[in-house]
Amino acid sequence: MGEIITSESNHVVLSPTSRIRDAAPARAIPVPSADPKSSLLMEYVQVLRRHWMAILSCAVAGCVVALALSLLQRPLYRTRASVDIEGLNGDFMNMRAVARTDGSTAEPNEVKQQTEIKLLQSDTLIDSTIQSLLAQGESVTPTNSDVLQRTAQRLHVPGHSQLRFEDVVRDTSKRVKVKPLGMTRLVELSCESTRPDIAARFCNQMIREFETEDIETRAEEAQKTSAWLTRQLADVKAKAEESQRKLQAAVGGNGLMLSQETSSTGEERLRELQEELVKAQADRMQREANIAVAHTAAIDSLPGVQDSPTYRQYETRLAELRGKLAEIVPPLTEQNPKVIHLRSQIQEAEEGLAASRSSSTSRESSELTAAQHRENLLRAAYNAQLATVSTDLQKAAQVSLLRRELESEQQLYQTMLQRAKEAGFASAMQGSTVRIVDPARPSLNPASPNRTADGAAGFALAGVLGAGMFLYRDRTRRVFRLPGETQALLQVQELGVIPHATRTTVAGTRPSYGLVPSLRTADTAMPQVGEAVALTRWEDRSSITAEAYRSTGFSLLLADAQKKSKVYAVSSASDGEGKTTVVSNLGVALSRTRLRILLIDGDLRKPRLHASFGMRMDFGLRNLLRGEIDVTEAAPGSLYRQTPIHNLSIIPAGGGSEDSVELLHSPNVEKLLNRLRTEFDIILVDTPPMLHMADARVLAVRCDGGILVVRAHETDVDQAQAARDIFDSDGIPIVGTILNSFTPTREGLRDYYKSYERYQGDEDGSKVAAA
Template structure:
């Protein structure tokens, strides 16, 4: 059994559309693209007259509008906008580089060129706001702005100027030239001379407006800086007074200090320093020197052999020692020759003793001198320490009292710096405001246009053609959506997931007459249907078949009849059973009576032989539907239908049932579950896809084996893709026997 999709119409997955990992096979994408292209080409081919009609109508309309349009002339001028250089508000490190703000600057200039203020100024300068003719030309009602004689009303001047400016802006355009400072401005108007005047006035007014805006900016800046300078001057004066009063009250005395702060450039800076801090610095330096002297004296005093070293370095002691050495040498020479009691030797010895005493006295004096020097250095150190400690106390006390002094001093310095900076800027603004440099230059002035810029016939025709293509495509799409029938054989498998057994062409003559001609396209189509059906099972054509459709008059009875004829010629004896007991038609097609038939057997009559009718077609017999039963579903729910099929298959090679449509009736699902295969008939260009899908779902729910679909009444000229949904009930009961549904 072939499954029937239950969702909305979507192409069924083919073997080439299997998934490979997370991506679709490239062939699936290619097939989808080909299907879409085929659908578009098919739609264009079928709806070509609609599309061509829309294009033709649009072109005619474009030509007509071009003829009726008023010629308009465009005047243009080229301006050069230089980047503004220099500013009285430049602050280093704050303002952006020119390269970073160029685009912003030029976009601003383009916006100013299209500003409402500039447009109103141009309108006022040219007197357009006072001209009723201008408002009539631009299609603006101006009766409320002028009196009956056409004179402007003074009270409405502002409204007129605003409306005139807006009208000018609608026809004004700005076109910057890429990668340059040039910009082209243009204005379009029915009068070429007026178009030139507008552009000339626009250019000059833009230059004037730029200068005026710059002057207004400097004027405002001057006023602002004057106020700020006045405030800062008052703050500086008050800060100086507060600083002097506080220093006098707290006894803070600062002295100026000059220092070279400029390195090689020789600049000199003057700062203030408190007197206590200066004294403390000076005494601290002296204390450091006293400590060094005391340490040096102490080291000389306490050093091992310190007195001897000092004595050795003493000149008097050195002289005495030298004299003693000489006398000792002389005494030793005398002792070599004389005795110690020798008078000259004794005299020499007494001199030596005197020199030793003198040396001892001198050494004692040197040691006493070192000790006195050390004590003096220690006393001086202590005195300086006491003074430094006192100055430290005074300095810390002054620091505590000088906090407020420093706050006042910092505020005063800050205000002084701000004052100096603003004063410098104020002088620069005065110079810049007097220069009045202009950065707007008219490179190419406007000239009177000689030929109209609009209407452009070629451009209008291209636009009309494009509009026609769009309208034609839209109409074709709408018609495709309205056309809900199945109009292309390739859609059968894509929409329903069942194979297409054959496409039966539509014939202008009676279908039964066309079937009589073995060489007709209709006969060939049904022969192709039989051939495809033979491949649906392993044993060839299913022995029991049922032909149905979703609704009446789709060609199911004709298909059952034609298939039975074709099978009779190829496989042997075939029996055609008209199982549509609600609205039978087989007996009309074959011209036989309908006194006894299927309803009689299902009601309990076992004489099947009396119900079989021979036909003029060799090997083909028929069982008609028989009389109308009260309830066809009740007859079909029993086991007699199964018994009938088994009994007939012993006689015939194939049994073909013409059963009722599926939608709204229970007959088709009841019969379809008893036969080996179902052939589902779909009328091309008419049967709605949704209805056919629902019908197939009902058959699938009844466990029917659907062998495929047959597309009947197919017109190849209308082959396309479409979708639709609609069906109804009420088929069968109370109706008279109808003619063949071919």
């Protein structure tokens, strides 16, 4: 019986037991995501799931706008034609030799194909196509298969009137596109026009004009080449005859012919003289060197002196005499006859040696003179032979040049004569290089605007923009959305989560996730006094709303189990967050615990609590605070009114126009609350919003604690934190918060209450089986 139950609203409560006051209040502890990126992604997914209907509406609106815009556009029909542009066979009839230009052999295939594409897109070709079509006239009946376009023309919608033939043709010329088809020679030509027949005609006529222009251009070039070659033949022939005359004059006209053998003999003689001249120059330079050495060095070092036998004989004799003289002197003196005789012999040998040296020097001078004379003679003979050979070579070169010139001009004449004949054949036998693979045919359906693609694009773009707008709004707007966020952001216990009620759950039917309406609010019709509106609602056991209020009431019971009587001020940060509805339903839920519950309408500025139970407001809190009744001496039951719900009483706001602040500062407030504590177990005081009025603060300081009501998707986090700070600054303990009007479907949580529905269905089935 004391087990812990975790409800679908992400807060923890305890099941009712007899030991309520021994239990500790439960707190919802948010579990942080382990992966921030995954958490952010899941947040984005939740935002998209929450606003999927609005995003879908934006996408549908974008699709409608795109279709509307496409209907305002004039439809364009596109036709295509494929052309094979073949290369010219330059070897046929040797046409390559007579063509002045031939890019097909010198350029790569890609360059040639791009060149042909640019030629197809040239203004000259487009202008000639326009002129040809205008000259042909409108040969077919205008056709238009677009129903909307025909309807717009019949209704004379601006911008959809029938255009003139000339205007359509000129407009079509601006929408011509040419592109290659893959790795082939094929080229695709496409045209767009407001009329499909003109688009096809323009495409086909453009190809015919291109083919005609190609043939005419090449024929004209061949004719110009042939005419130019014919004119040049006469000039070449005249030059050949002139060269013949010059050759005859060069050889003298007597048959004198210079042969290669004659030239070779003179050159051989010239080479021999050159070799002899070089040798004579070397001999002369050698002898000049010997003479120069004789003047500067010892004469004994001359080669001629060293090689003379007489010189060697005197030199040997002189050495022997000097050796003998050295042997006897000393001890003999110079006056000794042997010494005197040896010295005379030495003198004779020296004189003979000197005479030999003089003879060698004279001989060297004579030989030098002879070498110089021979060199001069060889130089003169070489110069004479060089002059003769040069004259012969010049004359032979001139004759050879004239011969080659004559041969060249004769060969040129023959070649040009042949090319002139070939050019004439080529100009007469021209073939087309353009072959139409697929001619253009009128299209039945317009290519633009593509309403399907436009609608899809508008749908996608508007959907993306809508999703981005909602993502931005949800990321920048800090409001409470999910259970547990109030505890995580306000650091205050979350007592419960009240789902948003949209329709009633009828007993015996499948319960809905929309839940039942909570209780009567100010905008509902005022029921009769005593009508058990709340009782009727709370008897429906299938109501998830009722279960949520029961769970919230039980959390409130556990919030402070030590006090016997509890007085709570229920408030909100701003208006419209449903605190009066929460107070009414929470009072009903608490009354089922057999506790005495009292609801006080402390919102004297805008009282609505009495309307929830169908009561009049002629007597209430204002009357008690004014002192119309002595709250300390009044009889039990005279200060409040019993509702149709058992154990639930109410004190309406009462009648009067006094200032609410003055009444709330009356000492009767404390007296009234002290008196009511003795008669009730729990007292809930419905107070005005806190941020802009002081009424809630004045009442809350006299209560045991405060309860802050926040509305899902509406209450700003900063405002709620400001209200919490006011409670803290005033020393008012905050018992907890209640998240009101939580809508799981807005968060993409369609199965949020599915476990409850399944459990409730099993319970109903068990009851039926038991019956």
